[in-house]
Amino acid sequence: MPVTPASVQEVEGGLREVGYLPGPSTALVSFLATKLGKPVLVEGPAGVGKTELAKALSRYLQRELVRLQCYEGLDEAKALYEWNYRKQLLRIQTEAGDTGWDKVQDDIFGASFLLERPLLTAISSPDPVVLLIDEIDKTDQEFEAMLLELLSDFQITIPEMGTVTARSHPVVLLTSNNSRELTEALKRRCLYLWLDYPALEHELEIVRLHAPGLPETVAHKLVEVVQMVRELDLKKPPSIAESIDWARALLLLGASDIDPETFRDTLSVIVKHRTDLDIVAERVGVRLAAPAQTA
Amino acid sequence: MTPEQPRARASDRPSGSDHPIHFDGQLVAFAEDLRSEGVAVGTSELIDAVGALEHVGWADARSFREALATTIAKSPEDRRVFDLVFERFFFRATEMQAVRLEVSEPQTRLGARNDDSEEVDLDELRRQIAAALEDASESDLRDLAKLAIAAFARGEGSGVLGVDVQRIRRALGLRAEPQPDLPQDDPRRDGTDRDQLRRFEQALRRELERDQIERTHDLPPKRPLSDLARSLPGGPVQDLAAVHKVVVQLRRRLASQGHENRGHTRHAHVDVRATMRASLQTGGVPVQLRYRPRRPRRPELFVLCDVSTSVTSASTFFLSVLHALHDAFRKQRSFVFIERISEVTEVLQRERDFKAVAAAIAKNAGVADVSGYTDYGRVWSEFLAEIEDELHPRATVIVLGDARTNGRPPREDLFAMITERAGRTYWLNPEPRLYWNYGDSVISVYERYCEAFECWTTAQLEEFVKVLSRPTVR
Numbered sequence: 001m002p003v004t005p006a007s008v009q010e011v012e013g014g015l016r017e018v019g020y021l022p023g024p025s026t027a028l029v030s031f032l033a034t035k036l037g038k039p040v041l042v043e044g045p046a047g048v049g050k051t052e053l054a055k056a057l058s059r060y061l062q063r064e065l066v067r068l069q070c071y072e073g074l075d076e077a078k079a080l081y082e083w084n085y086r087k088q089l090l091r092i093q094t095e096a097g098d099t100g101w102d103k104v105q106d107d108i109f110g111a112s113f114l115l116e117r118p119l120l121t122a123i124s125s126p127d128p129v130v131l132l133i134d135e136i137d138k139t140d141q142e143f144e145a146m147l148l149e150l151l152s153d154f155q156i157t158i159p160e161m162g163t164v165t166a167r168s169h170p171v172v173l174l175t176s177n178n179s180r181e182l183t184e185a186l187k188r189r190c191l192y193l194w195l196d197y198p199a200l201e202h203e204l205e206i207v208r209l210h211a212p213g214l215p216e217t218v219a220h221k222l223v224e225v226v227q228m229v230r231e232l233d234l235k236k237p238p239s240i241a242e243s244i245d246w247a248r249a250l251l252l253l254g255a256s257d258i259d260p261e262t263f264r265d266t267l268s269v270i271v272k273h274r275t276d277l278d279i280v281a282e283r284v285g286v287r288l289a290a291p292a293q294t295a
Numbered sequence: 296m297t298p299e300q301p302r303a304r305a306s307d308r309p310s311g312s313d314h315p316i317h318f319d320g321q322l323v324a325f326a327e328d329l330r331s332e333g334v335a336v337g338t339s340e341l342i343d344a345v346g347a348l349e350h351v352g353w354a355d356a357r358s359f360r361e362a363l364a365t366t367i368a369k370s371p372e373d374r375r376v377f378d379l380v381f382e383r384f385f386f387r388a389t390e391m392q393a394v395r396l397e398v399s400e401p402q403t404r405l406g407a408r409n410d411d412s413e414e415v416d417l418d419e420l421r422r423q424i425a426a427a428l429e430d431a432s433e434s435d436l437r438d439l440a441k442l443a444i445a446a447f448a449r450g451e452g453s454g455v456l457g458v459d460v461q462r463i464r465r466a467l468g469l470r471a472e473p474q475p476d477l478p479q480d481d482p483r484r485d486g487t488d489r490d491q492l493r494r495f496e497q498a499l500r501r502e503l504e505r506d507q508i509e510r511t512h513d514l515p516p517k518r519p520l521s522d523l524a525r526s527l528p529g530g531p532v533q534d535l536a537a538v539h540k541v542v543v544q545l546r547r548r549l550a551s552q553g554h555e556n557r558g559h560t561r562h563a564h565v566d567v568r569a570t571m572r573a574s575l576q577t578g579g580v581p582v583q584l585r586y587r588p589r590r591p592r593r594p595e596l597f598v599l600c601d602v603s604t605s606v607t608s609a610s611t612f613f614l615s616v617l618h619a620l621h622d623a624f625r626k627q628r629s630f631v632f633i634e635r636i637s638e639v640t641e642v643l644q645r646e647r648d649f650k651a652v653a654a655a656i657a658k659n660a661g662v663a664d665v666s667g668y669t670d671y672g673r674v675w676s677e678f679l680a681e682i683e684d685e686l687h688p689r690a691t692v693i694v695l696g697d698a699r700t701n702g703r704p705p706r707e708d709l710f711a712m713i714t715e716r717a718g719r720t721y722w723l724n725p726e727p728r729l730y731w732n733y734g735d736s737v738i739s740v741y742e743r744y745c746e747a748f749e750c751w752t753t754a755q756l757e758e759f760v761k762v763l764s765r766p767t768v769r
Contacts (some may be wrong), residue, residue, distance in 0.1 A: 007360060193365060
């Protein structure tokens with residue numbers, strides 16, 4: 001039975017229960033999304049938990065998650081629906097010549113020859129779902145335009161069959177890495193949520209949740225170091241996922257402190273570029289060696 | 296979030312519930328205010344905002360603000376402007392109401408005081424404020440600001456808020472840098488946190504403004520947001536990191552630029568081979584056409600960057616642009632010039648850190664800075680001599696400079712030769728278009744041979760980037 005939250009606090013508590021610690025505005029926007037039935041456009045740097053939010057929402061609301069991963073060149077056939085050509089051909093071939101065109105034509109454009117792609121699945125599902133349209137900024141503008149009908153009216157028009165209207169109202173999340181400006185038309189139809197790297201305490205809480213066995217002092221130092229590393233000008237700053245990975249790695253190694261040596265050995269967990277490695281080793285390694293400075 | 300908002304709504308809400316039009320009117324006025332600052336707020340978004348407000352509790356300042364923000368501000372830049380306008384709008388609305396109802400705040404200023412007995416206390420007060428600043432919340436900051444104004448703002452002030460704010464800060468002895476000459480136990484010794492200091496200055500400014508309104512019983516004219524406040528996160532403290540943060544974003548844009556506007560030409564060529572392969576699935580009937588993918592243009596860049604004194608203010612910006620460009624384009628050769636040119640491609644490839652790049656270029660770029668004045672004629676001839684054979688129609692030349700020749704011959708004939716050999720040539724001028732061709736600026740002479748752009752903000756730079764990676768029609 002899908003959950004319908006009644007207040008912001010309920011959403012916040014619910015998300016926490018399923019293992020997602022929402023930031024200050026995340027719970028509010030999620031709540032509004034369920035209330036207003038509007039899609040949410042989630043933007044922010046890579047690895048701050050945009051996709052994770054959709055997964056957590058689906059767990060909390062007890063709805064199925066339908067995911068559409070966007071990429072360059074994604075078209076209707078892969079996002080909405082496609083006619084099953086092969087099945088249609090087979091159908092035509094197995095007919096004897098005397099069936100008559102009209103009958104066959106009605107027949108081959110029926111629901112059984114339609115391949116449902118994620119977007120159609122999402123709106124034709126009898127139970128409400130959570131629809132995640134991931135990395136919308138990777139698609140072309142035409143695709144965005146095509147989405148507009150779906151996002152504002154929750155319906156899809158199939159020329160041969162007519163308009164398919166949503167049987168249930170999905171919660172829609174669109175994520176974007178902000179690598180290109182989305183069209184105004186799309187933005188207008190969405191609520192907007194900007195996720196940024198979390199503040200120190202918030203990240204500490206996240207790390208504690210995902211690596212509960214890690215000693216408190218180590219967790220604290222870890223988060224401090226990660227925040228310090230993000231300050232540097234790196235090709236790819238460490239994401240939340242990476243600080244969790246690092247915490248788990250340290251847990252496995254049984255580290256009781258992050259000293260320069262441990263840091264050097266496990267550095268590759270959070271920094272993934274050769275040039276970045278050098279910068280971090282130089283800047284942060286030095287500061288770790290002089291413990292007075294780390295605070 | 297800030298102490299004004301509960302008051303702001305307290306003054307709006309009663310009337311909002313009695314006469315619903317009143318609050319809607321406020322919201323529309325707020326939207327108008329946002330529009331005047333360049334945020335495109337549509338009517339449908341306002342309807343959404345009202346819809347959202349029905350579902351959140353107004354008692355919490357944060358939810359109120361976030362609910363408005365999520366429906367109205369649809370990008371990080373808009374969000375920044377939204378926050379600034381939100382502060383300003385509700386501050387003014389509250390004060391307006393206060394003036395109308397003739398409410399004044401008690402204890403904003405201490406009355407007459409005898410100075411000799413308070414000298415000691417003041418020193419103690421300085422220390423206390425500094426200590427309290429370390430972990431003060433927004434409302435604490437407001438109280439501290441009031442306290443500081445009461446103690447340190449003597450007389451009527453200079454009339455310019457910014458000056459008064461700085462005077463009070465100095466009187467408190469607050470600085471972001473460590474102050475080693477202070478005693479060991481002084482909280483100011485290690486320097487105050489920069490963000491905290493900034494917030495404190497904002498609180499001071501607000502309190503001073505409130506004081507002023509109370510004295511004059513009138514609102515000062517509304518000041519439009521400055522470019523600096525709106526574009527760079529971090530507000531008045533503009534430093535290199537802030538500039539670079541914007542450039543990092545630009546770098547990502549550069550990398551993906553040109554991918555989205557290929558729609559109209561995408562279906563240009565059918566890939567026969569791939570179509571035949573695909574048709575095997577459908578028994579040889581080519582049901583699905585396959586198209587030849589269109590490769591994005593990967594420009595080969597030659598960048599010339601002026602680092603002379605006349606563009607000092609812009610050269611940090613330009614160098615970071617150069618730096619960002621280097622990351623995005625694999626084939627790029629960079630030159631800096633004043634009187635002569637010097638290639639810095641290697642420096643930029645070797646050093647990832649921007650500060651190191653800037654230092655290296657400043658130290659040993661070998662620009663032979665005899666007079667410190669740009670000599671464009673000489674630059675062109677040296678550039679031609681060095682690069683002539685490598686210029687080809689697929690190359691792009693970008694000049695970053697103000698085209699101020701200091702009275703020396705512009706030698707546009709040489710520049711014409713460069714533009715002729717290169718496929719495209721662009722000129723980025725850090726001066727507002729208004730100043731072009733005034734004084735010794737000869738941009739119009741060069742503009743005949745290239746496209747010139749005004750470029751001193753990141754927004755203008757982005758415009759240029761769009762042009763740069765536009766696929767050329769050949």
